[in-house]
Amino acid sequence: MERVFNFSSGPAVLPLEVLKIAQEQMLNYNGSGMSVLEMSHRSSTYLSIIEQTETKFREIMSIPDNYDVLFLQGGASLQFAMVPMNFMVKNKKADYVNSGVWSEKAIEEAQRFGTVNVIASSEDKKYTYYPKITLDMISKDADYVHITTNNTIYGTKCPVIPDTGEVPLIADASSNIMSEVWDINKFGIIYAGAQKNLGPAGLTVVVVRKDLSENIPDNIPTMLNYKTHIDKGSMFNTPSTYSIYIMGLVLDWVIKTGGLKELEKINRDKASMLYDAIDESVLFTAPAVKEDRSIMNVVFVTGKPDLDKKFVTEAKAKGLVTLNGHRSVGGLRASLYNAMPVEGVEALVKFIQKFDKENR
Numbered sequence: 582m583e584r585v586f587n588f589s590s591g592p593a594v595l596p597l598e599v600l601k602i603a604q605e606q607m608l609n610y611n612g613s614g615m616s617v618l619e620m621s622h623r624s625s626t627y628l629s630i631i632e633q634t635e636t637k638f639r640e641i642m643s644i645p646d647n648y649d650v651l652f653l654q655g656g657a658s659l660q661f662a663m664v665p666m667n668f669m670v671k672n673k674k675a676d677y678v679n680s681g682v683w684s685e686k687a688i689e690e691a692q693r694f695g696t697v698n699v700i701a702s703s704e705d706k707k708y709t710y711y712p713k714i715t716l717d718m719i720s721k722d723a724d725y726v727h728i729t730t731n732n733t734i735y736g737t738k739c740p741v742i743p744d745t746g747e748v749p750l751i752a753d754a755s756s757n758i759m760s761e762v763w764d765i766n767k768f769g770i771i772y773a774g775a776q777k778n779l780g781p782a783g784l785t786v787v788v789v790r791k792d793l794s795e796n797i798p799d800n801i802p803t804m805l806n807y808k809t810h811i812d813k814g815s816m817f818n819t820p821s822t823y824s825i826y827i828m829g830l831v832l833d834w835v836i837k838t839g840g841l842k843e844l845e846k847i848n849r850d851k852a853s854m855l856y857d858a859i860d861e862s863v864l865f866t867a868p869a870v871k872e873d874r875s876i877m878n879v880v881f882v883t884g885k886p887d888l889d890k891k892f893v894t895e896a897k898a899k900g901l902v903t904l905n906g907h908r909s910v911g912g913l914r915a916s917l918y919n920a921m922p923v924e925g926v927e928a929l930v931k932f933i934q935k936f937d938k939e940n941r
């Protein structure tokens with residue numbers, strides 16, 4: 582069986598080991614005589630799957646007890662609306678940092694619910710850097726500050742999680758959650774679509790500090806109210822059962838790999854290997870400024886759309902796939918999520934070097 586190196590930005594590569602275990606357990610999970618796909622979410626077998634997934638996630642991410650972990654649906658995109666509905670309620674004002682297309686979308690949704698103050702933006706330079714955020718920029722009366730920790734499309738990341746003082750920090754961490762060690766105490770809320778670094782599509786993980794969910798108004802539709810899901814342990818209705826199960830297997834793999842500290846080291850090594858090849862080449866450049874470069878999504882260009890296209894086609898023939906940039910920006914992008922093996926990056930580096938020599 583021939584597998585490719587898949588650099589997709591999401592849904593993305595999963596550890597081969599995870600897929601093999603899922604394959605083995607497909608028809609008969611753990612002696613239950615059925616697939617997890619067929620299992621009642623209320624069964625004791627499934628309850629143990631979701632509980633273990635939460636426990637392992639808390640352990641890997643060092644999530645303190647004063648935070649709830651939720652397994653929801655609707656993607657990060659639904660969180661763009663749920664966050665302001667539930668939390669832009671006291672002063673009906675929030676501070677947003679605009680660092681790319683996903684931030685723009687979050688801002689657009691929040692504007693439906695109150696006053697959005699864009700306190701920093703990198704739109705002036707086509708989002709090629711991460712805007713600086715300092716404590717004095719935060720509005721005293723903001724209900725929260727919202728950031729995007731990693732810009733999947735532009736290949737930049739928030740270099741240091743900012744200190745927002747008394748104002749809770751809410752983060753869309755879809756494309757770099759669980760990629761490096763974070764102090765969870767810096768955040769009020771973290772949310773992420775699972776399909777980049779956690780598991781399959783159809784699952785959104787939300788981490789909510791308990792004191793924040795105490796003030797949610799009750800006029801919010803039941804399914805859009807975080808309290809509903811907190812009170813019912815993500816079991817108010819049927820959760821995305823199979824995705825949660827696969828995420829559990831991914832977490833087992835993370836623990837086996839050595840946890841977040843080890844993973845962060847591997848991720849940094851993979852990214853610098855690729856950035857070095859780009860920087861040393863004649864043809865390719867990475868538009869993101871060095872100090873804000875993403876270690877998950879490496880964006881690069883030749884500056885010639887035809888040459889970019891040729892690169893994507895020839896790479897594909899070598900089993901290096903999904904290297905095209907986001908349809909809104911073009912160019913090239915290699916996503917190096919946790920599950921991308923070092924061998925994949927090495928193969929890509931070799932290909933870049935060869936392509937560079939042949940097409941100068």
Ligand SMILES: *Cc1c(COP(=O)(O)O)cnc(C)c1O
Pocket residue numbers: 591655656657658659683729731732733753754755756774775
């Ligand atoms: C992929 C992505 C999204 C959108 O996620 P969906 O789950 O498809 O809604 C939002 N924000 C960031 C940073 C992303 O990378």
